[in-house]
Amino acid sequence: MIHPTALIDPGAKIGKNVSVGAYSIIGPNVEIGDGTTIGPHVVIDSHTRIGKDNQIWQFASLGAAPQDKKFHGEDSRLEIGDRNVIREFVSFNRGTADGGGLTRIGNDNWLMAYVHIAHDCTVGNNTIFSNASSLAGHVSVDDWVILGGFTLVHQFCQIGAHAFTAMGAIINRDVPPYVTVAGSFAEPKGINSEGLRRRGYSSDRIMSIKRAYRTLYNSSLPLSEARVELARAAEDAPDVRLMLDFIERSQRSLVR
Template sequence: MSIHPTAIIEDGAQIDPSVEIGAYAHIGPNVVLKEKVKILSHASVTGHTTVGAETEIHPFAVIGAPPQHNGYKGEPTTLIIGERNKIREHVTMHTGTVQGHGETRVGNDCLFMVGAHVAHDCTVDDRVIMANNATLGGHIHIGESVFLGGLCAIHQFCRIGAFAFLGGGGILTTDIIPYGSAFGNHARLEGLNIVGMKRRGMKRETIHAIRSAYRMLFAEEGTLKERLEDATSLFSEVPEAMTIINFMKADADRPLCLPEK
């Protein structure tokens, strides 16, 4: 274990022998640091927080602080961070609330650039990238491999489907379908995240099928229910297209981010 003599490690913290902790870092009493975690100088990890193996937390990040919620009364809610994440300077991540599901959760292999914020009760899946100062309100679900541009802000309870993209400065109050690409204030759906799909090696025929499903789902003809039924019938053998369809069906009470008419 490599711990700088100026670091503060409170009694009760569970720290793997392979962990590195830099100068003036602070580790709270209910923190668990797994194998090969690196806590750089001046970072703070507090609360009931577990940090997965090989995750790096950079200077002045504050991880596991209490939620910014007036109903929070000090309950032992948690923050669970997965493996191999890079958490850069001034990032903030808060524990959950009893009004939510009591837990904030971050997956594996994510990158949180300078100043990104993950609020209480959020779920961030694997391989998500949040650029500088991207901000999540409470209770948000971010699907795998989503890219959130710098300075974007996402309203509480929003869902962003897997492989979607939200452009820099976007203000989002609705849900983005998987593979969707949205921009603006308030954000509108501008099409599909074709660049992201190609970068991740998706086959050309799969991309064409997703595009066809997208055109059908957001056509002007018929009702949304009818379009969903037609798309389900036509694309039932394309798992990626069905990801979009099932996302749209999953929560009928949530408004969708739509193309501009």
């Protein structure tokens, strides 16, 4: 299942039932889990660990050195979980010493053509990155996030679970869980109601999240007072608690 033109370093560990397409290159200190499919002309650089049952399409570049002038060859890694779909021309970079040395991608993500994930990023599970969406360094994206095509995310931003970005959104601040944003620079436009319904959220839960959104964005309260109101609501609503916890750890301020 390995094409004769593929080049695989002797130090790479290849699992069971892995296929490697023509002219692909797999470097040293690479580990590829069982059942993963690697298309033609894929380059997987050093210090990269890939889990089981991933689909990696042609011309992807995984585990290359970070695009960071401060990087001088220090040990750093890329880790990719299980069952991800990684389409054409996707690029993931390894981490840097300043960022903990690790770029991590979770499980069951759908990463469309030309997606770029830079050094020291963390991506959760069940996300969708549409064509040409890009993360700069040190970005954190939580579970179930959907990035519209050509979304650009500034360094060190965080995007909370179940958030949704419109096509062409430019994000330079943190996006709380459940929130939909659009524009350049991105502004809040409501909550991701349709996504939540598709994931089985009840009407009551969605309404609770909508009330939290209104407190944060439509009440004209300063953030300090909105946080107090959200803390009261979070006592009986775990979904609001998720939003409040995100706000508490935000470092770049929120889209407002």
